[in-house]
Amino acid sequence: MAHTATAPSGDSRSGTVKAFGAVAAWYVSTVVLITMNKVLMREHFRLPVFLTFLHMLVSYAWCEFSAELGWGVRAPLKTRADAAKVFVLAQTLAVSVVLAVASFKYVEVSLEQALAASTPAFTACAGVVILGKRERSRVWLTLVPVVGGAAMSAGGDPKFHALGVALVVASNVARATKSCMQEMLLNKETALDSMNLLRWMSLFSMATLFPMALALEGGTEIVERLSYVYNDRTLGAALVANCTGAFMVNLSQFMVTAHVGALSMQVLGNLKNVFTSSVSVVVFQNAITAQGVVGYAITMLGAFAFGREKHRDRIAAAEAKAQSVGEQESEAGDATNKL
Numbered sequence: 001m002a003h004t005a006t007a008p009s010g011d012s013r014s015g016t017v018k019a020f021g022a023v024a025a026w027y028v029s030t031v032v033l034i035t036m037n038k039v040l041m042r043e044h045f046r047l048p049v050f051l052t053f054l055h056m057l058v059s060y061a062w063c064e065f066s067a068e069l070g071w072g073v074r075a076p077l078k079t080r081a082d083a084a085k086v087f088v089l090a091q092t093l094a095v096s097v098v099l100a101v102a103s104f105k106y107v108e109v110s111l112e113q114a115l116a117a118s119t120p121a122f123t124a125c126a127g128v129v130i131l132g133k134r135e136r137s138r139v140w141l142t143l144v145p146v147v148g149g150a151a152m153s154a155g156g157d158p159k160f161h162a163l164g165v166a167l168v169v170a171s172n173v174a175r176a177t178k179s180c181m182q183e184m185l186l187n188k189e190t191a192l193d194s195m196n197l198l199r200w201m202s203l204f205s206m207a208t209l210f211p212m213a214l215a216l217e218g219g220t221e222i223v224e225r226l227s228y229v230y231n232d233r234t235l236g237a238a239l240v241a242n243c244t245g246a247f248m249v250n251l252s253q254f255m256v257t258a259h260v261g262a263l264s265m266q267v268l269g270n271l272k273n274v275f276t277s278s279v280s281v282v283v284f285q286n287a288i289t290a291q292g293v294v295g296y297a298i299t300m301l302g303a304f305a306f307g308r309e310k311h312r313d314r315i316a317a318a319e320a321k322a323q324s325v326g327e328q329e330s331e332a333g334d335a336t337n338k339l
Contacts, residue, residue: 021253033245041104048102053209055246063199075196090204096174106164109280118150122176145302152295192323
C-alpha cells in the first residue's frame with residue numbers, strides 16, 4: 001500500500017521537472033533564435049529568404065532524425081488534394097517567417113514581440129473566414145486591448161519605422177492564416193500528426209524558398225555572404241546558434257504541448273514574449289519609452305483574457321459533447337429495453 005501511494009508522487013515530480021525543463025528550453029531557444037535573427041539581419045547576413053530556407057532545412061532534418069531514432073513514424077500524403085493543401089500551408093508558414101525575419105532590419109526585437117502578441121486578433125478574424133467560426137462578443141472584446149496595446153507600443157517606439165511595422169503586421173496575418181489552416185488539416189482534412197505535418201511543410205517550404213532566394217537575393221550574393229560568415233567567427237557562431245535555435249524551438253514546442261496542454265501553452269507563450277522582449281532590451285540596449293511599456297502590458301493583459309475566454313469555450317464544447325453522447329447512450333438503452 002505504501003509503495004503504491006508513493007509512486008504517483010514520484011511520477012508527478014518527474015513530470016513537473018520534465019515540464020519545467022521543456023518550458024525553459026523553449027524560452028531559451030526562442031531568445032537565441034530571435035536575438036540571432038536580429039544580429040544576422042543588422043550585420044552582414046541580410047538574407048531573410050535564404051535564412052528562412054536554412055530554418056526549414058533544420059526543421060526537416062530534425063523530423064527525419066526523429067523518425068530514424070523511432071521517435072515518430074513517417075506518414076505519407078495519401079492524395080494529391082492533401083498534398084496541395086499542405087503545400088499551401090507550407091508557403092504560408094514560409095511567408096510568415098520571411099516577413100518576421102525581414103522586419104528585424106528596421107525594428108527592435110522588443111517592438112516585434114509586442115506587435116506579435118497581437119496575433120490572436122488576426123487569428124480570430126482568420127478563423128471566421130477559413131474555419132467559419134463564430135466567436136462570442138466577450139472574445140471580441142478581449143481583442144480590443146490586444147490590438148490597442150500593440151498600436152500604442154508601436155507609436156511609443158523611439159525608432160518607429162513604418163515599413164518594419166508593416167512587415168511584422170503582415171507576418172502576423174500570415175501566421176494567423178497558417179494557424180487556422182493547420183487546425184483544419186490536423187482535425188479534419190488529413191491523417192497527419194503534428195510531426196509529420198511539420199516534416200512535409202518544411203520540405204515544401206524548402207522547395208520554394210531556395211529558388212526564391214536565388215531569384216530575389218542572388219546566388220552570387222548568397223555565396224559571398226556565406227563566405228564572409230565562414231571567415232568571421234563571430235558571425236559564423238551567430239548563424240550556427242540561429243539554426244540551432246530554430247531546431248530547438250520546434251523540438252521544445254512539441255515537448256511543452258505534450259506536458260502542459262494547449263491552454264497553458266498559450267499562457268506560457270505570452271510570458272515568453274515578455275521574457276524575450278526583456279532580454280532583447282538588455283542585449284541590444286535599445287531605448288524604450290513609458291508608452292511602449294504600457295502598451296505592451298495592455299496587449300499582454302488582453303492576450304491573457306483572450307486565452308481565458310477561449311478556454312471557457314473549449315470547456316463548454318466538451319461538456320456539450322459529453323451531454324450529447326450521454327443522451328445518445330440513454331436513447332440507445334431505452335430502445336434496447338423496449339425491444
